Amino acid sequence: xxxxxxPSLAVKTTTIDARGPRFSALxxxxxxxxxxxxxxxxxxxxxxxxFAIGALxxxxxxxxAYVFRKLVRPRLKGAVPTEDIRPPRFAQSVGLGFALxxxxxxxxxxxxxxxxxxxxxxxxxxxxxxxxxxxxxEIYLLLLRLR
Amino acid sequence: MELLALIGQTTRVKSLVxxxxxxxxxxxxxxxxxxxxxxxxxxxxxxxxxVAALTAExxxxxxxxxxxxxxxxxxxxxxxxxxxxxxxxxVLNMPDVRHLDIDAEAHxxxxxxxxxxxxxxxxxxxxxxxxxxRAIGAPSREQVLNSLAGIS
Numbered sequence: 121x122x123x124x125x126x127p128s129l130a131v132k133t134t135t136i137d138a139r140g141p142r143f144s145a146l147x148x149x150x151x152x153x154x155x156x157x158x159x160x161x162x163x164x165x166x167x168x169x170x171f172a173i174g175a176l177x178x179x180x181x182x183x184x185a186y187v188f189r190k191l192v193r194p195r196l197k198g199a200v201p202t203e204d205i206r207p208p209r210f211a212q213s214v215g216l217g218f219a220l221x222x223x224x225x226x227x228x229x230x231x232x233x234x235x236x237x238x239x240x241x242x243x244x245x246x247x248x249x250x251x252x253x254x255x256x257x258e259i260y261l262l263l264l265r266l267r
Numbered sequence: 268m269e270l271l272a273l274i275g276q277t278t279r280v281k282s283l284v285x286x287x288x289x290x291x292x293x294x295x296x297x298x299x300x301x302x303x304x305x306x307x308x309x310x311x312x313x314x315x316x317x318v319a320a321l322t323a324e325x326x327x328x329x330x331x332x333x334x335x336x337x338x339x340x341x342x343x344x345x346x347x348x349x350x351x352x353x354x355x356x357x358v359l360n361m362p363d364v365r366h367l368d369i370d371a372e373a374h375x376x377x378x379x380x381x382x383x384x385x386x387x388x389x390x391x392x393x394x395x396x397x398x399x400x401r402a403i404g405a406p407s408r409e410q411v412l413n414s415l416a417g418i419s
Binding site for chain 2: 121122123124125126138153156157203204206207208209210211235239242243246247250251253254255256257258260261262264265267
């Protein structure tokens with residue numbers, strides 16, 4: 121038999137189509153490549169707003185998630201894999217942190233800061249899109265252990 | 268600071284080098300990630316430090332009479348749910364094997380002591396509560412069954 125040692129794990133939360141965040145990660149990867157190639161404050165600011173919506177309201181409310189629902193999802197076949205919104209929301213929060221630092225880097229004219237921060241966000245988004253990487257699985261516990 | 272200056276020099280021309288470096292490093296890491304996650308690794312018994320047995324008192328729940336699957340989960344972990352469903356179904360018809368699902372966040376002392384870095388991590392304990400294997404990431408049903416078959 122299975123026993124849940126911590127009741128907090130049994131909490132019921134909202135679940136969404138798991139392919140949505142993966143699609144969003146792909147678009148995020150492309151936008152961040154564009155940002156790094158152009159050093160445009162507008163591109164990184166746009167991505168910052170998308171991350172902010174994903175982190176504060178939820179990953180299912182971003183413009184990328186809207187495109188997924190309207191254009192991509194109707195074309196997908198097969199069983200719908202679902203996932204809890206908390207892991208992708210956590211990933212959006214990490215992305216928001218990177219995007220804030222990257223934007224600040226451009227505003228104060230320290231391009232290296234921009235490249236390092238936008239690069240961190242690009243690495244995470246690319247890993248998510250290409251390898252179904254679970255950022256929350258890998259870094260959340262490490263962050264807690266640092267305390 | 269020297270590193271920042273170096274990055275600054277290469278980025279003044281808005282070169283594509285940082286993008287290519289990041290994608291290359293991430294690809295190598297991603298391939299390793301895909302290959303390593305879910306594999307059950309046998310816990311070495313030849314370590315100089317003796318492996319201390321885990322008890323019901325430490326884990327907060329009774330152990331199985333033959334084996335125990337101790338899963339560590341967190342709220343920000345998508346494969347934790349799949350792992351839970353898999354292990355639930357594995358132990359369903361095994362009265363001598365128990366599955367415990369522990370919230371890592373609420374048991375950080377245990378997490379540090381057992382050297383757990385990511386979720387889900389599943390420890391396979393024998394009847395004495397000694398760790399004989401662990402899977403980082405979601406394991407396959409076959410691997411779990413094979414591992415349990417080796418415990419008498």
